[in-house]
Structure formats: C-alpha cells, structure tokens
Amino acid sequence: xxxxxxxxxxxxxxxxxxxxxxxxxxxxVDEVFRAVGDDAAGGVSLFVGTVxxxxxxxxxxALGYSCHPSAEAEMRRVAEKVAADHPVRALAxxxxxxxxxxxxxxxxxxxxCPHRAEAFEACRKLVDDIKHEVPIWKHQRFSDGTxxxxxxx
Numbered sequence: 001x002x003x004x005x006x007x008x009x010x011x012x013x014x015x016x017x018x019x020x021x022x023x024x025x026x027x028x029v030d031e032v033f034r035a036v037g038d039d040a041a042g043g044v045s046l047f048v049g050t051v052x053x054x055x056x057x058x059x060x061x062a063l064g065y066s067c068h069p070s071a072e073a074e075m076r077r078v079a080e081k082v083a084a085d086h087p088v089r090a091l092a093x094x095x096x097x098x099x100x101x102x103x104x105x106x107x108x109x110x111x112x113c114p115h116r117a118e119a120f121e122a123c124r125k126l127v128d129d130i131k132h133e134v135p136i137w138k139h140q141r142f143s144d145g146t147x148x149x150x151x152x153x
Contacts, residue, residue, distance in 0.1 A: 009040030009089075010114045016083040019092035022072045022136075027094050027105040035092035036112040043116030045123035049107040051100045059143035065097045065106065068135035078129045086122035087113050093126060095136060 019035040029048055036044055053060055068074075075093060083091050093109040100106060109127050113119040130136075138150040 010087065012083065012087045013038065013040075013089045016088040016091050017076065017079045018090050019094065020072060020076045020079055021094040022067055022075070023094055023096055024098040025096075027096050027108045029105070029108055032092045032094060032108040032110045036090035036110040038089035038112045040114060041089040041112035041119070042114050043119035044110060044112045045116075045119035046110045047108070047123055047127050048105060049127070051102050051104045051106055053102045055140060055142075055148075058146070060102065061141050061143050062099065062101055063138055063140045064099045065095070066137050066139070067095075067097050071095075071135050074134045075130060078133050079126060082111075082122055082126045082129065086111075086125070087118055088122055089113055091122070091126065093130060095130065095134070097136070 019032065029046070033044070033046055051063055075095065079091055079093055082088065089112045091111045093107070095107045096105060107127070107130070109123060111119050111123040111126060113122055139147065140150065141147045
C-alpha cells in the first residue's frame with residue numbers, strides 16, 4: 001500500500017475554487033455547501049456570518065454592506081491564495097451586499113480538505129483574509145440613532 005501522502009486525494013485539487021460571489025440577494029448555505037462536495041475530502045468546514053443585534057455595547061437595528069467594483073476579483077485572489085497554501089479539494093465563498101436585517105446571512109464560506117484540521121485552518125484563513133483584504137464596507141445603524149462605517153480592509 002502506498003504511503004498516505006502519495007494518494008491523489010491527499011493533495012490539493014487542480015482547480016479548487018468552485019464558487020465566488022458578491023450578491024445583492026439572500027445567501028444560501030446549501031448552495032455553498034454543495035459547491036465544495038468532493039469524494040476525497042474527509043473534512044468540510046462551513047462558516048456562516050450573520051448580522052447580530054449588537055456591536056461594541058450598542059444595539060444594532062440594521063446594516064448595509066457596499067463594495068468596490070473589484071471586490072469579487074479580490075475575493076477570488078484571496079481564495080486562490082488560501083487554496084495554494086492549503087491542501088484544498090474545493091472552496092466556495094459568497095458575501096452579501098445591500099440592506100440586511102438582524103439575523104440575515106452576510107457571508108457563507110466553505111472549504112473541503114482531506115482532513116478536518118486542514119479544513120478548519122483553511123476556512124478560518126479564508127474568512128479572516130476576506131474580512132481584511134476584500135474592499136467591502138459595513139454601515140451599521142444603531143438603536144440610539146447613531147451610525148458607523150466599518151471598513152473590511
């Protein structure tokens with residue numbers, strides 16, 4: 001029997017970025033999860049970011065996301081970098097823009113890898129890098145009438 005690392009399923013896939021999108025419509029967890037299905041993956045990590053009802057001690061009523069026209073291309077660049085640095089079998093990420101209410105899905109990311117630890121690590125890296133490098137901005141509106149812009153990068 002060949003050593004585990006020599007098996008093709010233990011390696012990154014040739015074209016692992018399966019779905020990247022910036023959407024102005026509600027996001028679908030099932031769509032993202034299905035996009036990363038791979039028979040060689042032993043672990044799938046899924047992250048769903050939602051609009052919460054508070055931030056920094058203040059009550060949030062709603063928020064809006066806006067982005068630069070390059071946001072989707074930047075998201076793809078970030079995804080390709082994560083895929084190059086980890087044994088990713090498949091990867092998908094979608095981010096919502098427009099007006100969102102508390103409880104709405106803001107981002108859905110999934111990564112499949114041969115093993116769970118790799119999937120967790122790659123998914124976390126992808127979420128963190130999207131937040132820090134992709135030009136998406138959040139405009140929060142608080143219950144006290146104040147508002148705040150939060151830059152993603």
